[in-house]
Amino acid sequence: xxxxxxxxxxxxxxxxxxxxxxxxxxxxxxxxxxxxxxxxxxxxxxxxxxxxxxxxxxxxxxxxxxxxxxxxxxxxxxxxxxxxxxxxxxxxxxxxxxxxxxxxxxxxxxxxxxxxxxxxxxxxxxxxxxxxxxxxxxxxxxxxxxxxxxxxxxxxxxxxxxxxxxxxxxxxxxxxxxxxxxxxxxxxxxxxxxxxxxxxxxxxxxxxxxxxxxxxxxxxxxxxxxxxxxxxxxxxxxxxxxxxxxxxxxxxxxxxxxxxxxxxxxxxxxxxxxxxxxxxxxxxxxxxxxxxxxxxxxxxxxxxxxxxxx
Ligand code: NAP
Numbered sequence: 001x002x003x004x005x006x007x008x009x010x011x012x013x014x015x016x017x018x019x020x021x022x023x024x025x026x027x028x029x030x031x032x033x034x035x036x037x038x039x040x041x042x043x044x045x046x047x048x049x050x051x052x053x054x055x056x057x058x059x060x061x062x063x064x065x066x067x068x069x070x071x072x073x074x075x076x077x078x079x080x081x082x083x084x085x086x087x088x089x090x091x092x093x094x095x096x097x098x099x100x101x102x103x104x105x106x107x108x109x110x111x112x113x114x115x116x117x118x119x120x121x122x123x124x125x126x127x128x129x130x131x132x133x134x135x136x137x138x139x140x141x142x143x144x145x146x147x148x149x150x151x152x153x154x155x156x157x158x159x160x161x162x163x164x165x166x167x168x169x170x171x172x173x174x175x176x177x178x179x180x181x182x183x184x185x186x187x188x189x190x191x192x193x194x195x196x197x198x199x200x201x202x203x204x205x206x207x208x209x210x211x212x213x214x215x216x217x218x219x220x221x222x223x224x225x226x227x228x229x230x231x232x233x234x235x236x237x238x239x240x241x242x243x244x245x246x247x248x249x250x251x252x253x254x255x256x257x258x259x260x261x262x263x264x265x266x267x268x269x270x271x272x273x274x275x276x277x278x279x280x281x282x283x284x285x286x287x288x289x290x291x292x293x294x295x296x297x298x299x300x301x302x303x304x305x306x307x308x309x310x
Pocket of ligand 1: 067068069070089093097140141142143144145146163164165166167168178195196197198199201202223224225249250273274275276277310
């Protein structure tokens with residue numbers, strides 16, 4: 001029985017080598033060289049793979065996302081009915097995302113956009129000293145990535161709040177949940193960080209209504225998915241001076257079209273969906289373990305709940 005790998009060609013060889021190092025008996029097929037469809041038992045894939053294509057494999061038991069997010073796998077037509085989907089929960093992913101969030105929290109806290117503008121204009125002018133203990137960071141999503149980022153930001157000395165679907169308790173983090181919780185958190189957030197999964201319930205969550213509830217001068221950081229932000233609303237709030245700046249790693253569509261206003265906006269900092277990149281050698285052990293479990297019928301790790309979409 002074989003494992004189908006489908007992702008960018010340069011990544012496939014790294015994934016194959018990392019998986020074979022853990023289990024040399026694995027029969028790994030690199031898409032599109034799948035061989036007989038009956039042989040495929042598990043698929044390890046990313047957004048580029050067409051979910052309709054996976055319906056060709058009658059003995060498929062498991063689909064593994066090679067990333068933490070699974071919105072791309074769940075959108076229509078979705079995975080073949082009855083086939084479980086597992087996502088990645090990986091310390092290297094959480095570490096990288098924590099670093100990217102912290103980088104941007106500190107960038108905004110330390111007035112870096114203003115100092116860069118001053119440098120370009122050759123202006124020597126010190127701005128008011130920022131106070132860490134009174135700059136509140138609010139995190140949308142307190143899962144693997146959000147709770148880790150919360151710990152890193154808290155360790156620097158910022159007050160941290162977080163919002164999740166279900167009520168939660170995290171040391172040193174003021175936790176909110178539900179619609180009323182979102183409004184309450186946002187009203188006291190100076191730097192808003194989005195680390196939510198993209199689901200029907202979270203699409204467009206950062207819209208004009210939410211932005212208006214943030215205090216004037218607040219910043220927005222989105223490391224989750226482009227679909228969480230209503231771009232026109234964010235740009236309008238920045239242009240109106242209500243939002244002081246944004247750091248964005250994710251967009252809809254990707255790559256972001258070169259004529260989009262984000263590219264040249266002086267109050268927007270962009271990275272090309274690079275906040276947290278899967279490292280095959282780090283992520284392969286849970287994938288290989290899940291393939292073993294799928295074969296033996298043991299409970300799978302990091303399963304996606306189709307009812308919530310994450
Ligand atoms: P996760 O562990 O599943 O955590 C998701 C968090 O969001 C949980 O706290 C969950 O609440 C909360 N949530 C979900 N739906 C909600 C709703 N309707 N209202 C309020 N809270 C809600 O996910 P993760 O591993 O932290 O990853 C989050 C996302 O980051 C991924 O889905 C992916 O899109 C994105 N990502 C981006 C990059 C990048 O490079 N830019 C890399 C990796 C991942 P509960 O705790 O109540 O379940």
